[in-house]
Amino acid sequence: MDMSNPIEPNLTGADRLVLKNLLNDIELDRTEKDGPTQGNGVQQSNSDDKETVQYLQALNSPGQSGFEPTVFLTWDIEDLKAHPTVNKWILQPYIKFARKIVRVETDVVMLTHLILYFPTSVPSAILLFRHFHWIHGFFHWLMQSYYVGTYTLMMHQHIHMGGILNKNFWLFDELFPYLLNPLMGHTWNSYFYHHVKHHHVEGNGPDDLSSTIRYQRDELIDFLCYVGRFFFFIWLELPLYFARKGKLGFAFRAAFWEIASYAMIYTFWKCVSWKATLFVLVLPLLQLRVGLMVGNWGQHALVDEVEPTSDFRSSITLIDVASNRFCYNDGYHTSHHLHPRRHWREHPIAFIQQKARYSSERALVFRNIDYIMMTVMLLRKNYKYLAKCLVPIGDQKQMSLDEIAAMLRMKTQRFSEEEIRQKFNGGR
Numbered sequence: 005m006d007m008s009n010p011i012e013p014n015l016t017g018a019d020r021l022v023l024k025n026l027l028n029d030i031e032l033d034r035t036e037k038d039g040p041t042q043g044n045g046v047q048q049s050n051s052d053d054k055e056t057v058q059y060l061q062a063l064n065s066p067g068q069s070g071f072e073p074t075v076f077l078t079w080d081i082e083d084l085k086a087h088p089t090v091n092k093w094i095l096q097p098y099i100k101f102a103r104k105i106v107r108v109e110t111d112v113v114m115l116t117h118l119i120l121y122f123p124t125s126v127p128s129a130i131l132l133f134r135h136f137h138w139i140h141g142f143f144h145w146l147m148q149s150y151y152v153g154t155y156t157l158m159m160h161q162h163i164h165m166g167g168i169l170n171k172n173f174w175l176f177d178e179l180f181p182y183l184l185n186p187l188m189g190h191t192w193n194s195y196f197y198h199h200v201k202h203h204h205v206e207g208n209g210p211d212d213l214s215s216t217i218r219y220q221r222d223e224l225i226d227f228l229c230y231v232g233r234f235f236f237f238i239w240l241e242l243p244l245y246f247a248r249k250g251k252l253g254f255a256f257r258a259a260f261w262e263i264a265s266y267a268m269i270y271t272f273w274k275c276v277s278w279k280a281t282l283f284v285l286v287l288p289l290l291q292l293r294v295g296l297m298v299g300n301w302g303q304h305a306l307v308d309e310v311e312p313t314s315d316f317r318s319s320i321t322l323i324d325v326a327s328n329r330f331c332y333n334d335g336y337h338t339s340h341h342l343h344p345r346r347h348w349r350e351h352p353i354a355f356i357q358q359k360a361r362y363s364s365e366r367a368l369v370f371r372n373i374d375y376i377m378m379t380v381m382l383l384r385k386n387y388k389y390l391a392k393c394l395v396p397i398g399d400q401k402q403m404s405l406d407e408i409a410a411m412l413r414m415k416t417q418r419f420s421e422e423e424i425r426q427k428f429n430g431g432r
Contacts, residue, residue: 009392012372014325017080018063018333018352021056023323023371025356026395028052033401053356060353066109073099074113074349077154077330107168107177110349114158114168118180121151125187132280133272141283148188148288155188156195156292157331157348163196164345186285189292191265197258198242201251204344208304208318210424213241214297217312217424221305221416222382231297238293239263302375303337305382306368306415312427315341316365321355323395326374335374338367363398368412371395387413 011023029049062070072081075095085091102112128144159181162168169177185192198214206212214234219226233241239262246255269289273281308317315338322328322335334340336351339358346354355362362369370393373381381389387409394400394408403411419427 009372012325014329015323016329016333017082018060018349019323019328021060022352022355023395025052025056025359026369026397030396030401053359057353057356060356064110064349064353066103071109073103073110075099075102076116077113105170105173107165107170108347108349110347111161111168114161117154117158121155121184125151125184129187129280129284132284133277136277136279138279141279145283145287149291152188152288152292152295153326154330154332155184156190156296157334159185159190159195160199160334161332161348163200165347186265186268187288189288189290191262191289193261194242194258194265197246197254197261198238200344201254202242202245204341207313207315207341208307209313210428211245213238213245214300214304216301216304217307217419220418221301221307222385222413224383226418227301227379227383230301231294234297235293239266298379299375302378302382305379306412307419308366309414309417312419314365316362316367320378321362321367321369322374322378323369323371324374326376338362359397366398366400368415369395369397382416385413 011020011027015023032049059070062068063072065071075081075084075098081095084095099112102115103109105115106112125148128140128147132141132144158168162177162181167174167177171177181190182192185195203212203214206215208215208217210217216230219230221227239259242262243255243259246252246258269281269285272285303319306320308314311317319337319341321338324335327333327335332348333351336355339346339351339354342358343354370378370390373390373393378390388405390412391405391408394412396403396408400408400411
């Protein structure tokens with residue numbers, strides 16, 4: 005890792021603490037090499053871990069004075085408190101109101117974003133169908149492109165936790181995705197069936213339809229085949245997967261909702277306005293399908309060649325702005341696979357608490373890179389860049405930049421069917 009890089013100032017507060025904690029471990033490790041410390045380095049590290057965890061837990065605990073909900077993604081509460089009038093008369097009353105609406109009191113930001121989407125995306129789409137104009141269509145698509153990453157990860161929380169709003173508002177919580185999902189490029193309920201009921205069951209293994217293990221993960225042609233398979237065939241392959249597993253109810257529902265979504269889009273195209281449908285429904289769908297696979301490739305391209313079934317070794321952790329500030333800590337992908345129902349604000353805490361296990365398992369942690377750029381750099385075979393982004397933990401601290409680059413290259417190798425049989429199925 006390039007230690008000369010300063011800590012990105014736009015990281016979330018939790019990410020800054022996590023990264024400072026890891027960098028402190030690296031510095032303590034170097035200090036111990038320079039001279040005897042009688043174990044003071046380990047004690048200092050443990051003390052820092054405890055303080056970091058306690059501070060982050062207080063931020064997440066509504067009953068504690070340090071509690072701090074997330075209200076906006078771009079700004080932290082401490083930024084807004086610099087404006088006392090805004091804080092007293094607008095921010096605090098809104099937080100008090102919103103905490104009663106959301107499912108988890110930290111998640112005020114999710115109500116904020118629902119309030120953002122309904123007065124912008126919905127009326128803009130309606131207006132396009134009533135009075136289409138090419139310029140409006142283009143800017144509507146740009147707006148949805150800006151929204152979709154954050155919205156998708158909000159829905160990621162929704163599908164794992166069974167909703168994001170207080171159960172008193174269960175009906176709205178159940179119904180709003182049927183309106184907003186198509187506008188963002190999601191077909192109805194497909195994200196739930198593919199991600200929760202399929203991907204997390206198979207865990208990037210041989211039966212995972214979005215598994216990366218059969219591909220050479222730094223080759224463009226393999227990547228295009230991977231994206232193309234999902235893009236053109238997931239509508240058929242997912243129901244067939246459920247049928248093979250004997251889950252006929254899931255098979256029927258996955259097929260029904262996917263086909264119903266296509267039928268809805270076709271109806272709007274033929275009967276209302278093909279121009280508006282193109283910008284409101286078709287382009288977001290095509291864009292999201294590609295984006296999901298670009299992201300998943302970045303999340304699961306670096307798979308351990310010795311123990312690929314380990315969640316610590318088949319996914320990665322990112323400490324970056326795009327994934328964690330704007331996409332609900334999506335960078336903590338290893339933590340998510342270890343505990344899929346873990347709340348997004350708990351990931352930094354869980355990471356620090358399990359830091360020793362991450363180290364012993366030789367997990368991979370990166371900074372200042374998101375999943376899209378991870379995919380881009382892998383396809384460019386720019387392993388030196390990736391090595392500079394790696395935050396070394398455990399034995400990785402002793403490795404040179406060239407050794408780290410070689411190690412990362414090894415983890416993109418395609419698994420043969422024989423290797424898959426041996427490593428995933430115990431030789432059966």
